[in-house]
Amino acid sequence: MNIFTLSFLFMRFGCVSFGGGYVLVPLIIAELIEKRGLLTLSQFGNLISIAQVTPGPVGINTATYVGYLHSGVSGGILASIGLIIPSLVIGTLAVTFINRWKDSIAVKGVMQGVRPAALGLLFFAVFQFLGMSVFTTPIPWKNIFQTLTGAGSGIPADFRLSIGGLVICCVSILLMWKTKISTTLLIILSAVAGALICR
């Protein structure tokens, strides 16, 4: 398989990855590992853990890594470019469409639905992030619900409050709310604090 086929394959992934980069994981397992044998499952596991701990969008990290394993630096670059081309085209068309018809009742209505929906998603994201920082594992809603109704097996033992995470989270909120600190500085300070107290 040559490098342009790989890039094209990632372009196809880009067209169908609704909901962000994490959707790439099952796609890559099905297409690149099982169907084409480009890399092994253990290579891929290593890759995902690196893509998740390094900064930047997980999807682009993954594409770059797979492309690099397949055909070096140019492979990494072309796979990433392939992945984002559908975004560029579809996103540009969507914004153009919305700008052109922004005074129509259809676009206005769509936006009136989208704004509160986006807010709902944002609150969902808050709980997801809490499970990755202030708590040690994703919040086990099912177990909590079952325990409340008296039917459950209790809350899993590895679900604990991370004191370091809680402190950093609260201090960040206070600093951002009460001072004019820049988010960049705040993120760097949190990384240092995390390395010191979240081990």
Add this chain to the structure above:
Amino acid sequence: MKVDSSYWKKLWILFFTFAKIAALVVGGGYAILPVVEETFAKKYKWLTSDELLDMMGLVQTIPGIIACNSAVYIGMKIAGIGGVLAAAFGVCLPSVVIILIIAAFFPHLNPSDPWLLGAFTGVRACITGLIILTALRMAGKVLKGWFAILIALGVFALVMAGISPVYAVLGAMPLGIVYACWKRAADKRIREAGGIQK
């Protein structure tokens, strides 16, 4: 086409901000929102909070990496096609460079190094705080009227129950159109009923 220096400055700010986001922010799509809000809405005032929420909803419904879709949306709003390319290039460059360096020089990098994991937990905790703040600020602006509250709660509940955000946002769109049509008709009735007094 006349291109003045402020256009290039916009492209540079788009590129630089998104590169900064990609280089610093761990945790995917939603994590970029606080930095985007700080830069484009508060500092330069090129976008409103409403437009950022539109972006949040739309980037979920079109395919592709969320951070990249957001870059495309903001780039297009601020500076057209040039802005799209500048912002998208900014989003990709740091990731591609960082991953290529890791892949080329540290093929056996241990991603479970406690210092490294601690640092990333710290960043995620900070981002959690920033997202909470952003969510509360946005809630104050968006939750006006029963319809907005209903949709926000509904989408939150559906996604919590495991429904894909794509379907949740797509479902909110026709409801929004129905509400907008109903509201327009209701307003018209009110105007007609009490038209002369106003």
